[in-house]
Amino acid sequence: MKPTIAILGATGAVGQEFLAILEQRNTPMASLRLLASPRSAGKTVKFRGEHLPIEAVGPKSFDGVNIALFSAGASVSKEWAPIAVKSGAVVIDNSSAFRMDPAIPLVIPEINSEAIGNARIIANPNCSTIIMNMVVWPLHKARRAKRIVVSTYQAASGAGWQAMQELENQAREMLAGKPATMQVFPHPIAFNLFSHNTTIGADGYNVEETKMVLETRKIFNEPNLAITATCVRVPVLRAHSESVNITFEQPITEREAREILAKAPGVKVVDDRAANYFPMPKDASGQDDCLVGRIRQDISQPDNRGLDLFVCGDQLRKGAALNAVQIAEVLHFCYLQ
């Protein structure tokens, strides 16, 4: 039985990536239904050689749908996920709406696909969280991570395609000596960078940083894992980078780490010291694998208890759409048969 798949938020940056990935992976499906806000209804989108119409989401939209991929923001997810579930669909939600709900699994298939169980809503983690954990998890499994210090270099795409356009437009303006026009971001992003512009909590961490901390603990099922994160937006279009420092309970050498990461699914080691070639956003963009390099013993820690590494991953692919499609594939092959 091939599933009928729906995409809610088909016109967004992640929605467009859903389509690209379903086409590239030739994901088995009976049919595909494209849903969006009434504003986008009536447009068509090309998929597997056909022009598919975009429908305004409504109470009947999920009738007959087996898997619904949501990426239209948390409030839209909260409104429509219960309706989709009542219609019989399993929802894979890319928003933050359900991620920390204890009843809802938060899944990176390479890490915890077994958490899916018989859930009818499955949450797709935050992009920075996914990209970091593709490389931290295999090391954690081997030597138990005790503490993580991460600083991010996040692309504009995380704020949608308008943000990517804003970066390009501002660069054009500034190169012409004009002031930068700001619509999406509160500060200029071209030739600048800024602390991730999400609300700051009482502890001084912004929402993005808190997601990285809490979601990692949930995905790893390690409620006490010590993590601190500093999330920064940089003038890059669509791949996030992260500088990750890990303290381990058991000693781990740089060579062991490289061997573990070389075998890790969805990870590609790019670590050529002689050629000074390491992960870069330009190479991670459009790629499924997360790139990891700068793998080295942390000289500030005794007894091989620390590692430093640098990871780049496509925010729209593994950081969002690809991970959700992988969850759909697990559902199709393991659960919905």
Add this chain to the structure above:
Amino acid sequence: MKPTIAILGATGAVGQEFLAILEQRNTPMASLRLLASPRSAGKTVKFRGEHLPIEAVGPKSFDGVNIALFSAGASVSKEWAPIAVKSGAVVIDNSSAFRMDPAIPLVIPEINSEAIGNARIIANPNCSTIIMNMVVWPLHKARRAKRIVVSTYQAASGAGWQAMQELENQAREMLAGKPATMQVFPHPIAFNLFSHNTTIGADGYNVEETKMVLETRKIFNEPNLAITATCVRVPVLRAHSESVNITFEQPITEREAREILAKAPGVKVVDDRAANYFPMPKDASGQDDCLVGRIRQDISQPDNRGLDLFVCGDQLRKGAALNAVQIAEVLHFCYLQ
């Protein structure tokens, strides 16, 4: 007695900043001599309303010079510093040539101006090192830093004005759909970022990272301070940013840290959580102060033993030329009278 000052490397990005700072600060001097490679000789530069000629550096260039500001690369410094010293000048050298020489002081005036003593060569530290330590030192003095984990977001200016031009040119090319022309950097810098392109040592750290580790220990006179650094070049023109995580021997609260930093010389606290306004390269550029914000208790550490913070400083000013001019001022006011 007003000193006669010479600048070697007057046409470089730092050299130009020397001139701007000497003019802005109205630094007392009897005269100013501008020196560069024979390639640049014959050009003139405007300073305090006069057109000063640039002379090719030669054996007689330092006769009568009291203070020589060097910023023309390590090999030029090694060649000419001994000659300048023999001519009676004190050399303040912005290159890496002498920084780790135990006989030569490495000075950030706000931290260790007393190290100058009767040295005839004084080394100006690495830019990332200066900017980090403007905020780490006052906290270290109060509660003793035990370990530092730093990730940098370094501007193009650190590789000279050609690198700044390369960033702008590449942005223009890429916005026009053309491939990026590379001359200074080994990878595209526009809309990309990459691990600092200095040689990687046997321990996996690149030269920039090793500078941050070893120079900080020397400036602080703390040979065992544990530091790990990850240095990254980002598409920003002239201000470096750094995400700094510090573990302390004594507990320190976020409020204490903010009070200490508010009083620290050369530091400006920019930490408005409600407005989501924190240090940014665009605000640090052209400023003397290093901006610090995102000051918060590190939630991954028990008992208030950790802090996270984010600092931005102008790489050409406090990261290079300003620090050297400040050393010259200390020399003038405290030592050469």
